[in-house]
Amino acid sequence: MFMFMTSEITLAISLGLASIIWVEIVRDLYHALAHIWSPIYRLHVWHHRVFRPDLTVANPEIYRQAHWYNDVPEAMVMIVASVLPWFLAKQLHWEYDWVGLSGSFYTLSFLLSAIARGFGVPRMDELTDLTHRPGPFAEIPGPWLVNRTYHWRHHFDNQNAYFCGILTLVDRFLGTAVSLKGKTIAVTGASGALGNSLLKQLHMAGAKPIALTSSNSPVVLDLPTGKISLETINWKVGAENELVNLLSRVDILVLNHGINVRRARNAQAIESSFEINSFSSWRLMEIFLSTVKTNRDIACKELWVNTSEAEVGPAISPLYELSKRTIGDLVTLRRLDAPCVVRKMILGPFKSKLNPVGVMTAPWVASAIVNLVQRDFRDVIVTINPLTYVLFPIREFFVSSYFRLTTRAD
Ligand SMILES: [Zn+2]
Numbered sequence: 001m002f003m004f005m006t007s008e009i010t011l012a013i014s015l016g017l018a019s020i021i022w023v024e025i026v027r028d029l030y031h032a033l034a035h036i037w038s039p040i041y042r043l044h045v046w047h048h049r050v051f052r053p054d055l056t057v058a059n060p061e062i063y064r065q066a067h068w069y070n071d072v073p074e075a076m077v078m079i080v081a082s083v084l085p086w087f088l089a090k091q092l093h094w095e096y097d098w099v100g101l102s103g104s105f106y107t108l109s110f111l112l113s114a115i116a117r118g119f120g121v122p123r124m125d126e127l128t129d130l131t132h133r134p135g136p137f138a139e140i141p142g143p144w145l146v147n148r149t150y151h152w153r154h155h156f157d158n159q160n161a162y163f164c165g166i167l168t169l170v171d172r173f174l175g176t177a178v179s180l181k182g183k184t185i186a187v188t189g190a191s192g193a194l195g196n197s198l199l200k201q202l203h204m205a206g207a208k209p210i211a212l213t214s215s216n217s218p219v220v221l222d223l224p225t226g227k228i229s230l231e232t233i234n235w236k237v238g239a240e241n242e243l244v245n246l247l248s249r250v251d252i253l254v255l256n257h258g259i260n261v262r263r264a265r266n267a268q269a270i271e272s273s274f275e276i277n278s279f280s281s282w283r284l285m286e287i288f289l290s291t292v293k294t295n296r297d298i299a300c301k302e303l304w305v306n307t308s309e310a311e312v313g314p315a316i317s318p319l320y321e322l323s324k325r326t327i328g329d330l331v332t333l334r335r336l337d338a339p340c341v342v343r344k345m346i347l348g349p350f351k352s353k354l355n356p357v358g359v360m361t362a363p364w365v366a367s368a369i370v371n372l373v374q375r376d377f378r379d380v381i382v383t384i385n386p387l388t389y390v391l392f393p394i395r396e397f398f399v400s401s402y403f404r405l406t407t408r409a410d
């Protein structure tokens, strides 16, 4: 009897939650549709006329009108769709089918607050319109829940991305959770196989890539439309400070340079492994993080670090593993309070100068990286080793928890 009760309650809670997630998915799909179908866009565009870049309201009259033209119709569509979970539960002749209407009551609260804002009820915007409040951003874009920083990008970074209102599921599914369009992206290790492929993929995703390399020749992309020469900056390990001005104008910095001394174990091999793989990356990371100053920087700047699969497994090269684990742990430590999004790229072996026997190819790995970033994976794992997909998140969880508990932000 007790078991029966427990499973009934679990089922009822699941149906209630599912009905709420369902209406949120409908809201976000309706919003995405509004940006490609002009009859709905004509209503939705009112929402885009309301705000200045600091999220203050440009015109209170337009702010009120926007609720009648955009928020109220959106909530009506959600209410109509919210009947579906209840209808399906009813078809199954389930006693608690009415729990399927949770999404309707949930949506009703949005409808009523939109109507109240439409009538200009005082303070209603402060209490109910949380993703459009002005002021400095206190958080980086939320990975699963839409916060002000996340939604700001829909208005002022790219209107054809960041469609979600509460949960980020639909953007993650559509690949619109991170837009690379128009972003200035600098990639180190640009002359290597992955660096070159990544620059090409970023270019094809609409970004403005910059190549950072220790080699003297300009980096060239071989595109289907012909070859193009990229803006190429020559830099040397140890001279990271010379890149301050460049990093101030860069939206996304990709740390991808590295060395693999393989079987060597002398003092020189230790020094160059740590200097190149760990400390030059760490210095660039600190310089880049110090350039995050404005609301736009907090919303749009990102740091991606290629820490490699060596963080959790052998690479048959001890000094490569040690130095890559060092930078991996430093990233885990510093991203506890980083002012912008910091991603790790956990890559399995691919064919390159460092590894002539890799199974995956650099172009394939690069396109997978871009695909996963657009779905806002903060840890971008691309490998053929299934163990990494299990071990890395467990290790990252425990190491970051340990660092969080035993250290403090200034
Ligand atoms: Zn908005």
Ligand SMILES: [Zn+2]
Pocket (backbone or CB within 6 Å): 031, 035, 044, 048, 154, 159
């Ligand atoms: Zn929109």
